[in-house]
Amino acid sequence: MTDLILSKIYVKFYLCQIISSKSLLNQNDSIVTESIKDPKYLKKLFLFNNKIFSKVEIMGKIIGRSIKDQRLILYIDDCTGVIESVVWRNQNETFYQLAEKALQSGLFVRINGNVDYFNSKYSINLDNYGKIKLIEFILRGHQ
Numbered sequence: 001m002t003d004l005i006l007s008k009i010y011v012k013f014y015l016c017q018i019i020s021s022k023s024l025l026n027q028n029d030s031i032v033t034e035s036i037k038d039p040k041y042l043k044k045l046f047l048f049n050n051k052i053f054s055k056v057e058i059m060g061k062i063i064g065r066s067i068k069d070q071r072l073i074l075y076i077d078d079c080t081g082v083i084e085s086v087v088w089r090n091q092n093e094t095f096y097q098l099a100e101k102a103l104q105s106g107l108f109v110r111i112n113g114n115v116d117y118f119n120s121k122y123s124i125n126l127d128n129y130g131k132i133k134l135i136e137f138i139l140r141g142h143q
Contacts, residue, residue, distance in 0.1 A: 013048070013056045016080035018115060018122055021048040046115055056124065058083075059110045059137050062103060072100050074126070076111065084123040085111055103129065108137045 044054050060078035067073070070089040075082055089096040103109065110132050113124040 013058055017048055018046075018056060018058075018081075018083065021046040021053075021115075044114065044116070046117075053115070055112065055114055055127070057110060057112045058124070059108070059132060061137070062105050062107050062109060064105055065103065067100070072096060072103075074103055074111075076109070076124075084121070085113065085126050086116075086123055087126045099126065099129065102131070108132045108134055110136075 045052050046054065058076065058078055060076040062074050063077045063082065064075040065073060072087040072089070074085040074087070076085050087096050087099045108131065110130045111124065111126055112128040113126045116123050116125055
């Protein structure tokens with residue numbers, strides 16, 4: 001595993017690419033493990049096509065939502081898969097309230113956030129979002 005690129009910005013991905021990625025925590029590459037020694041940090045990094053990333057940007061349709069405990073869970077479908085996107089109430093109450101009102105089922109959105117892998121499932125901890133038009137979503141598939 002040589003020529004790894006650490007992506008410090010959001011990487012635009014399809015959900016199938018996120019699901020195909022591997023956690024660096026499970027990699028046996030000495031270059032990676034020597035340069036990043038903290039397992040807590042390593043757990044939040046993923047590898048896809050020789051790019052190391054932790055933050056992603058995806059576009060998709062909100063096909064469902066639920067509120068559990070202190071989190072708003074959005075189910076985002078980008079036509080390659082469905083992923084949970086989580087807004088934590090205890091991290092930013094104002095952002096949580098805005099997201100809870102604005103992000104409804106049926107909307108097309110662009111979201112940014114940190115990828116997480118917990119209980120054998122990928123999710124995105126939402127940092128930012130924006131509503132998009134259907135045509136933007138369709139054109140994304142032809143890039």
